[in-house]
Amino acid sequence: MTQPRKSRASVRDAYKTSHSANTGDRIPHSDKVDRDDPARASILITLRRWELAGITIDDRAVEIATQECRWRMEQAMLEEPVAEGDVPRWRRRGREADIGRQSWVYYVRCGHLVKIGTTIDLASRFSAIRPNEVLALEPGGLILESERHREFARLRASGEYFHPGPALQGFIHALREDNGPPNIRASVVPDGQDWFPADTPAPAET
Structure with missing residues (x-):
């Protein structure tokens, strides 16, 4: 059957x-x-x-x-060579609203680690990761983020998370001096710690 x-x-x-x-x-x-x-x-x-x-x-x-x-x-x-004003091929499939928006490399504290990432939407990104403290920002995108990951590779804990060694602390402190504190409070979850008070000198690199 x-x-x-x-x-x-x-x-x-x-x-x-x-x-x-x-x-x-x-x-x-x-x-x-x-x-x-x-x-x-x-x-x-x-x-x-x-x-x-x-x-x-x-x-x-x-x-x-x-x-x-x-x-x-x-x-x-x-x-890929890109003429002035043109959009590179790797970005043409992205949302049109993203083209021309400022891209940032951010340094945030999540617990006892520092996350180094990049985004074109700080508010949305911080809402997703809920950092304990926004430490510093610098203009840049994927290439700069990868450079920073390589620069602090010996401090890497996992993925985009790094141990706060003196070299990384000093670098973030320098960014804060050059660009000022980020002063971002939305989506931040304070835990009573402040790694980079304004009156603290940059740690000496070892």
Whole structure:
């Protein structure tokens, strides 16, 4: 006797949600990648390919995928000639509202660590990460952020989080002297600490 044909939904899980911890989201692991990361789409595609290949997508995998995809984007930015006033290819797929907006590299304290990141929307970013203190800002984007990550690589705790060694403290203190304190209070969760009071000299680098 011929068995009734199963529906496609019962035969194959189109989005492989049975293999992803990110249930309820059509894009697997989208909650693990910053929404304003310029390389977000490439990072998510990379993570999906790795998952299908049987690789466990943990924090370390996300960190590696992020570094690789950002590096590729940096190379595209450096290699592609762009005429004055033109929009580079790697940005044409972004939202039109983002074009021409100021990009910032930010330094925020989250607990006992310093997060170094980049964003074009400070209010939205800080609302997402809820830092304990906004330490400093400097104009710049993905390339500058990567330079800072390399500069303080020996202090890296994980991903974009760094231990507050004297070199990093001194650098942030110098930014505050040059640019002034950020004076951003929205979305900040105070914990009673102040790493960089105005009357404290910059730590000596060892």
